[in-house]
Amino acid sequence: MVTLVTNLAREIKEFLENQGAATVGIVSSSKVEDALQAGGTSLMENSQSVVCFGFPVPEGVFASPVLTESQYWRAVNMLYRRIDFLSLDAANFLEAQGFQSLPLFTCFPQYTERPRYIGAAQLVPIAVAAGLGGLAKCGLLLSRDFGLRLLLGGILSTARLEPLNTGNAIECPSDCWKCIDACPVQAINRSGKVDHERCLRHSTQNPLFAEYIRDKTRRGEYGYDLLLNTLGVEDHSMYTCIACVKACPKNYTTR
Ligand code: SF4
Ligand code: SF4
Incomplete structure (x- = not known):
């Protein structure tokens, strides 16, 4: 029988938060199987847990009346790099404890089943399952603390970590579109x-x-x-x- 690695869940959360992650959740991979496959093939055999974390784009980027799209472009591309570095570091952290781990990158690589453009892992449903937010009407992640501003990364691991639901999910108001x-x-x-x-x-x-x-x-x-x-x-x-x-x-x- 596989036992829960309780301390490791706390350690990986602290590891990510110490590197600036604003929110961290953990979910059993069996609960998000569909989000962990590319073209019908599972990303990792024997995976047990997915760690998901988010960094917000600052609110001021959206509120700025000028150059908004180009400031957003710069903000997200800097965050994509930071998040991907951190997913790599966290995967190596878990492997140093003896658990094979796969970084789930935030934007690339992608593959296409046109007109669909698909990331290796579907981070939005994983984040929803881990309580980082709810599923917004537009298909993005809606967080209580950050609205639609969170960018996501993650790690898939053979470590059976204690689940951690961040309780940050909210629903869109019924009259908002x-x-x-x-x-x-x-x-x-x-x-x-x-x-x-x-x-x-x-x-x-x-x-x-x-x-x-x-x-x-x-x-x-x-x-x-x-x-x-x-x-x-x-x-x-x-x-x-x-x-x-x-x-x-x-x-x-x-x-
Ligand atoms: S979904 Fe529409 S509003 Fe949103 S980025 Fe694409 S084109 Fe713009
Ligand atoms: S429906 Fe309204 S609250 Fe929900 S994501 Fe869209 S704009 Fe935000």
């Missing part, structure tokens, strides 16, 4: 389904990717997903729309 109504290209329907391709065409510009993908020879040689992952990653693409995230009144708690 601001995030969905804010989308200028109607990429989100009222059931929360997002047309990723329609969103990306409006919300992201990547001159390098556009050049390569237009070139049939290069596209044939490298394939869409390889070009997406190498040229689309982080700083190479600029946001041109964050209207849905910006519209949420739950983002704004300071003055």
Whole structure:
């Protein structure tokens, strides 16, 4: 029988919080199996637990009346790096205790089943199961403390850690549809389904990717997903729309 590693759950939480994570939860991997597979194959055999953590984008980025999209671009790309470094460090921390562990990166790698763009792990349902927030009407994570501003990372591990629900889930008010109504290209329907391709065409510009993908020879040689992952990653693409995230009144708690 596998026993719960109680102290290790506390240690990994402290480890992540000491590195700046604003919120940390732990959930049994059996509760989020569907979120832990890529193309129908499990990310890790014998995994027992998923640790999920979040860093907020500062509220002032959304409130700023100028350069909002480009400031958001800089903020999230800095946080993506920080979160991914921390997922790597935490996976190594758990492996040093004898438990095989896989970092769950925050944005890349992605694979496509177009029009869907899919991350290796589905961090939003994992975060919901760990109590970092509730599932917002627009399909993002809605946190009591941070609204839609949390970016997520995680670690999948063979360590059977004591579950930790952060109790930060809230539900969208029944009469609020601001995030969905804010989308200028109607990429989100009222059931929360997002047309990723329609969103990306409006919300992201990547001159390098556009050049390569237009070139049939290069596209044939490298394939869409390889070009997406190498040229689309982080700083190479600029946001041109964050209207849905910006519209949420739950983002704004300071003055
Ligand atoms: S980022 Fe812009 S285009 Fe994409 S879903 Fe949000 S509002 Fe719509
Ligand atoms: S804008 Fe309204 S509906 Fe959308 S996530 Fe925020 S609270 Fe929920």
